[in-house]
Amino acid sequence: MTSIPLFPLNTVLYPDGYLPLQIFEVRYLDMIRQCIMGEQPFGVVQLLDGGEVRKPGQQGQQEALAPVGTLARVVDWAAPLSGLLQIKCMGMQRFHIVSSEQLKHGLWMAQVETLAPDKTIPIPxxxxxxxxxxxxxxxxxxxxxxxxxxxxxxxxxxxxxxxxxxxxxxxxxxxxxxxxxxxxxxxxxxxxxxxxxxxxxxxxxxxx
The missing domain is CATH 1.10.4060.10 (BPP1347 like domain)
Structure with a gap:
């Protein structure tokens, strides 16, 4: 199993998929910077309940995550303003969440098991x-x-x-x-x- 940070979104990233994102929440700015510096992937999971962005006064809001997600790697990034990151990601391998925990500042961490990549099969x-x-x-x-x-x-x-x-x-x-x-x-x-x-x-x- 591997421990990874998660980025819950109202969408699904598939292997080899392209995902541009604008990052402005502190919990994700720090995470993405660490992923870029360490050349490490993060996990994109579908948000089944709750909002993508934390609103003031809603620190206790419940977020429900889908059980299967996709690893994402940052292929390009820019910081046009202080407190804003623009990143371009590509989907890698699928994973299954074994266990997850939301830290005090809102970031989700998970123990995951990667799933086998698709076999290369010609189009019938x-x-x-x-x-x-x-x-x-x-x-x-x-x-x-x-x-x-x-x-x-x-x-x-x-x-x-x-x-x-x-x-x-x-x-x-x-x-x-x-x-x-x-x-x-x-x-x-x-x-x-x-x-x-x-x-x-x-x-x-x-x-x-």
Whole structure:
């Protein structure tokens, strides 16, 4: 098991996902600075209850964390103002929280066990339309000349891998907290891709 600091958010980070953040709370400024200096990852977990930002007079507010999260590494950062950090993170390995504790100043620490990364499995023919739709979306964004740092997906674009394609759609689709957590917890990348295909079909986002 490994002890890591946690960053609870109202979103889910998937392996190889891109996550830009603006940090201004003291509890996270200190944490991120230490992670940058030590080149250490932190854990991103979905916040099931409670707010991302602590409000004055709400020091005792309850925060409920999802059981599965993703390690994040800082790939770029800037400090444009005192008390503000702008960071860009990439998702690494998934983990399961064994135990967690919220410290006095509000930072969460957890004992975690990392989960096995997705096996590299080619896209089955039955799900090729899911990869094709993602490739078309990437081309559309590139044609719109969106700056690389503002792209929701970062290269390398592994459009031939089940896990990578499924994870990118999981980030792009408007899903409920429970759906996002179930997809993150799914160990079989082919099954995850099949579930994404069903969601895309239901929303009329796939060509027949």
């Amino acid at each position: 023919q039955e799900q090729q339309n899911v990869a094709d739709a993602l490739g078309a979306l990437i081309r559309t964004l590139q044609e719109q000349k969106i700056p690389p740092e503002q792209m929701p997906l970062q290269p390398p674009y592994r459009l031939d891998e089940c896990g990578w394609v499924a994870n990118r759609w999981c980030e792009l689709l408007s899903l409920s907290a429970m759906q996002k957590q179930l997809l993150l917890s799914q160990d079989n990348p082919v099954l995850r891709l099949e579930l994404v295909q069903d969601m895309l079909t239901e929303n009329g986002l796939l060509e027949e």
